[in-house]
Amino acid sequence: MKNLTTDLLIDTAGGVTTLTIHRVAKKNSFTTAMYAGMADVLDQAQADAGVRVLVIQGHETIFSAGNDIANFLQTPPTTLDAPVFRFMRAISSFTKPIVAAVCGPAVGIGTTMLFHCDLVYAGDNAxxxxxxxxxxxxxxxxxxxxxxxxxxxxxxxxALLLGEPFMAEAALEMGLISRIVPPAEVNALAQRQAQKLAAKPMRSLLASKRLMKQGQAELVAQRMAEEGTLFGQMLAEPAAQEAFSAFMEKRKPDFSAF
Known part of the structure; x- marks a missing residue:
């Protein structure tokens, strides 16, 4: 696979495709083009019999700050065909193992995508x-x-109602992540684990993942569609407009009227 954008680096070797979020100057925030690119990577890796495992990683100081707000406001996801929703569907339905390496902040979709990964390794700064x-x-x-x-x-x-952050130790206790290591070691650990997976019998891996997730796929797809529709509606409402205006103006939002 070739790099689809300078913000995403893609490498395939030994049956492992590695997708690196490479926009550190912008805190690895996602643009519409990046969502489209990540969805394409997932679709290609799913279809390629030579790819046995997918690794998603960022930088040792930042996984992702979530959406690039300026880009997000220019191209909001108004339909379920928007690139961000394409990416969500692709990662949630990916049948091969996904290993994630997470250091530093993982905001919004930087956290929610991890629910669809099979092994998640985090730095102690996550x-x-x-x-x-x-x-x-x-x-x-x-x-x-x-x-x-x-x-x-x-x-x-x-986490969802207060929006309060939680650190790596809490994430480990909750079962969101698999292990905590120093940030400089996270990506290398994810690669080692991915290589172990790639050496195993593919039919066994696919069957085991499918059996563990059996009964969830339809529920996940339904909930994702429901959330996406509501999300699009709420973007146009006054509360979201106030929140995003406050973010861009670097002030505290005032929700007293909403």
Whole structure:
């Protein structure tokens, strides 16, 4: 696979495709073009019999700050065919193992995409947050379904209703991540684990993942579509407009009228 944009680096070797989020100057925030590129990578890796495992990684100081707000406001996801929703569907339905390496902040979709990864390794500097309510919108990527299942309702409520961040140790205790190591070691660990997976019998890997997720796929797809429709509606409402205006103007939002 070739690099689809300078913001995404793609490498395939030994049955492992590695997708590196490469926009550190912008805190690895996602643009519409990046979502389209990541969806394409997932689709190609799914179809390529030579690809056995996918690794998603960022930089040792930042995984992703979530959406690039300026780009997001210019090209909001008004339909379920928007690139961001294409990416969510692709990662949630990917049948091969996905290994994620997460260091530093993982904001919004930077956290919710991890619910669809099979192994997640984090640096001790990782910080996870899902501040959708604080932006006047609702959860996405089926996180309203998967966060309570994985984290328990109380902790999911703190994360999704208050939008409060939580650190790597809490994420490990909740089962969101698999292991914590120093940031400089995270990407290398993810690669080693991916190579172990790639050496195993493919039919066994695919069957095991499918069996573990059996019964969830339809629920996830339904919830993702419901969230996406509501998310698009809420973007046009006053609360979200106030939240995003406040973000761009670097001030505290005032939701007292909403």
């Amino acid at each position: 910080a996870f947050s899902m501040p959708f309510v604080n932006l006047g919108v609702c959860p996405e990527a089926a996180s309203s379904l998967l966060a309570p299942q994985r984290m328990g309702y109380g902790r999911a409520a703190e």
